[in-house]
Amino acid sequence: MTWNFDVLPDFIFNGLSLGAIYGTVALALVLIFKATTLINFATGELAMLGAFLVYVLHMEQGLWLWLSMLLAMLLSAGLGVLIERSLTRPFDPEDHLPVVLITLGLFLIINAVAGDIWNYQVRILTNPFGKFPDWVPSVGGDRFVEVLGSRLKYQSIGIWVTLAVALFVLGLILNKTRAGLAFRAVSSNVESARLVGVHTGRTLGFGWAIASAFGTLGAVLVAPQLGGVNPNMMATILIYALAGAALGGLDSLGGAVLGGILVGLIQAVLVTWGGVVVFGQLYMSILQLAAAFLIILIVLLFRPSGLFGTRRVERV
Amino acid sequence: MVDDVFDEVGLKVEDLHASYGAVEVLRGLDFEVAAKGVSVILGANGAGKTTTLRAICNMCNTSGKVTLGDDDITRTGTAEIVRKGVAHVPQGRGTFPELSVLDNLMIGAYTRKDKEVKDDVDRWFEIFPRLSERSDQLAGSLSGGEQQMLAVARALMCRPRLLLLDEPSLGLAPLIIEDLFERFTTLNKETGLTMLVVEQNANLALDMADYGYVIESGEITLSGSAEKLKNDPAVQEAYLGA
Numbered sequence: 249m250t251w252n253f254d255v256l257p258d259f260i261f262n263g264l265s266l267g268a269i270y271g272t273v274a275l276a277l278v279l280i281f282k283a284t285t286l287i288n289f290a291t292g293e294l295a296m297l298g299a300f301l302v303y304v305l306h307m308e309q310g311l312w313l314w315l316s317m318l319l320a321m322l323l324s325a326g327l328g329v330l331i332e333r334s335l336t337r338p339f340d341p342e343d344h345l346p347v348v349l350i351t352l353g354l355f356l357i358i359n360a361v362a363g364d365i366w367n368y369q370v371r372i373l374t375n376p377f378g379k380f381p382d383w384v385p386s387v388g389g390d391r392f393v394e395v396l397g398s399r400l401k402y403q404s405i406g407i408w409v410t411l412a413v414a415l416f417v418l419g420l421i422l423n424k425t426r427a428g429l430a431f432r433a434v435s436s437n438v439e440s441a442r443l444v445g446v447h448t449g450r451t452l453g454f455g456w457a458i459a460s461a462f463g464t465l466g467a468v469l470v471a472p473q474l475g476g477v478n479p480n481m482m483a484t485i486l487i488y489a490l491a492g493a494a495l496g497g498l499d500s501l502g503g504a505v506l507g508g509i510l511v512g513l514i515q516a517v518l519v520t521w522g523g524v525v526v527f528g529q530l531y532m533s534i535l536q537l538a539a540a541f542l543i544i545l546i547v548l549l550f551r552p553s554g555l556f557g558t559r560r561v562e563r564v
Numbered sequence: 565m566v567d568d569v570f571d572e573v574g575l576k577v578e579d580l581h582a583s584y585g586a587v588e589v590l591r592g593l594d595f596e597v598a599a600k601g602v603s604v605i606l607g608a609n610g611a612g613k614t615t616t617l618r619a620i621c622n623m624c625n626t627s628g629k630v631t632l633g634d635d636d637i638t639r640t641g642t643a644e645i646v647r648k649g650v651a652h653v654p655q656g657r658g659t660f661p662e663l664s665v666l667d668n669l670m671i672g673a674y675t676r677k678d679k680e681v682k683d684d685v686d687r688w689f690e691i692f693p694r695l696s697e698r699s700d701q702l703a704g705s706l707s708g709g710e711q712q713m714l715a716v717a718r719a720l721m722c723r724p725r726l727l728l729l730d731e732p733s734l735g736l737a738p739l740i741i742e743d744l745f746e747r748f749t750t751l752n753k754e755t756g757l758t759m760l761v762v763e764q765n766a767n768l769a770l771d772m773a774d775y776g777y778v779i780e781s782g783e784i785t786l787s788g789s790a791e792k793l794k795n796d797p798a799v800q801e802a803y804l805g806a
């Protein structure tokens with residue numbers, strides 16, 4: 249057994265960038281959970297649909313990639329509002345089972361529809377951070393810089409910066425706008441929110457909108473690592489994101505991001521780097537999934553409200 | 565204190581029924597709060613006082629008729645009723661524990677579009693310096709009494725025309741209670757704010773009120789002017805500790 253420490257930074261970098269993506273999707277989960285104490289199992293498939301929107305707008309219609317992403321995020325947000333209004337609002341918010349079943353149904357429907365339209369092949373989607381732009385001085389190659397003797401990919405840096413910007417914007421929306429204040433109020437106490445005149449339904453729709461946009465962002469960022477977009481691309485990502493959200497605390501936005509990053513790190517460093525040494529390459533994907541479940545299990549056993557969660561998490 | 569932006573409005577409740585599941589808790593209440601008036605509801609634990617206030621705001625299963633001024637609000641949603649000028653301080657605070665004290669006050673003014681929200685926040689901070697000192701603290705970390713102050717201030721931030729108070733004195737120190745009720749009285753006298761108060765502290769409530777109702781098992785068993793109730797032997801025995 250040989251521990252190859254030279255490649256450790258590679259794994260840490262990879263873990264941190266995968267983790268940032270898990271964090272983004274975890275954030276989408278937590279935004280809706282905070283307000284409704286529901287887990288939206290369709291989060292991943294909505295995100296996948298958003299990534300396909302980027303595919304259509306950018307690869308098929310030839311729109312600029314970043315404009316396509318922005319449009320796809322807006323369209324996802326609109327779809328989120330529509331789903332909240334038509335599929336979840338008619339149901340009693342206190343009764344969780346019907347709404348959870350609806351999100352599970354959405355999961356299957358969106359996946360099937362996407363499979364029908366685009367079939368289940370992987371389709372290449374341009375990597376937003378494939379190569380450094382020309383104005384960046386070369387310090388290694390056009391796709392990475394040398395750090396600690398390892399290659400830090402432009403892709404990783406791009407993901408971190410994007411997530412940081414997205415978090416900053418989310419912070420502004422939640423803390424500086426009227427709608428954001430209303431959303432935090434509904435998340436804190438639905439009945440009191442009604443008693444100050446907040447329309448809780450519309451406010452939840454607002455939460456669905458932001459969550460869907462964040463999911464789409466996560467899916468677009470993860471696509472290059474999966475070789476492109478395909479209808480099943482988010483299935484395992486959603487599980488890791490769920491693990492991250494459970495780890496961070498299902499009702500903590502900051503916790504979701506940190507939890508996602510931690511899961512990415514654990515997966516890359518402990519499981520992949522450590523695991524290859526001990527078990528060999530063969531069992532990697534099984535080990536990674538098992539690790540995600542193990543994290544959820546251990547956290548929920550010892551800290552039901554997660555590392556950063558406040559309230560007791562209700563079971564759905 | 566708060567500017568004269570209120571226009572007075574009365575409340576009329578007719579044959580109000582309310583139930584939780586199969587259990588009927590209110591069994592046909594009829595009462596009124598005159599515009600600019602202060603009415604008090606007295607009753608033992610579990611009599612249905614809280615449910616009455618919740619029913620007015622359409623927060624539970626109800627039938628009957630509730631009229632606010634000229635508006636029939638029986639089928640109006642809670643948020644819309646608040647937008648019509650009804651503020652409700654629910655029993656057990658009803659603040660937003662995960663929001664800062666300041667944000668709790670700001671969300672109280674959610675329905676307002678005018679520019680004087682900040683001034684009102686300052687005014688409440690003057691009245692409750694304890695809240696001012698804790699402006700950035702999360703409401704959930706306030707003491708029970710501080711939360712009650714916050715709940716009252718939060719409700720008044722929307723500049724209501726009708727104020728529903730569910731045991732506002734709960735958990736407050738005697739001096740603070742006196743001060744608070746003095747402020748309610750001033751608000752009523754100066755701005756014509758109509759009030760419906762549920763209160764265990766019957767002495768204090770009857771002093772402030774001009775009319776009162778006694779509820780027993782979801783029915784009004786006694787009503788009359790505050791003077792009359794104060795001198796009623798049954799009321800004295802049950803609620804005034806005489």
Ligand SMILES: Nc1ncnc2c1ncn2[C@@H]1O[C@H](COP(=O)(O)OP(=O)(O)OP(=O)(O)O)[C@@H](O)[C@H]1O
Pocket residue numbers: 584587589607608609610611612613614615616655
């Ligand atoms: N959510 C609920 N579900 C079922 N029953 C309820 C509910 N809320 C109240 N009740 C019942 O309705 C009755 C009236 O309750 P309510 O809270 O209106 O009493 P109250 O007069 O405000 O009492 P207190 O002085 O203790 O506050 C009680 O018997 C109570 O058990």
Ligand SMILES: [Mg+2]
Pocket residue numbers: 613614615655730
């Ligand atoms: Mg009560």
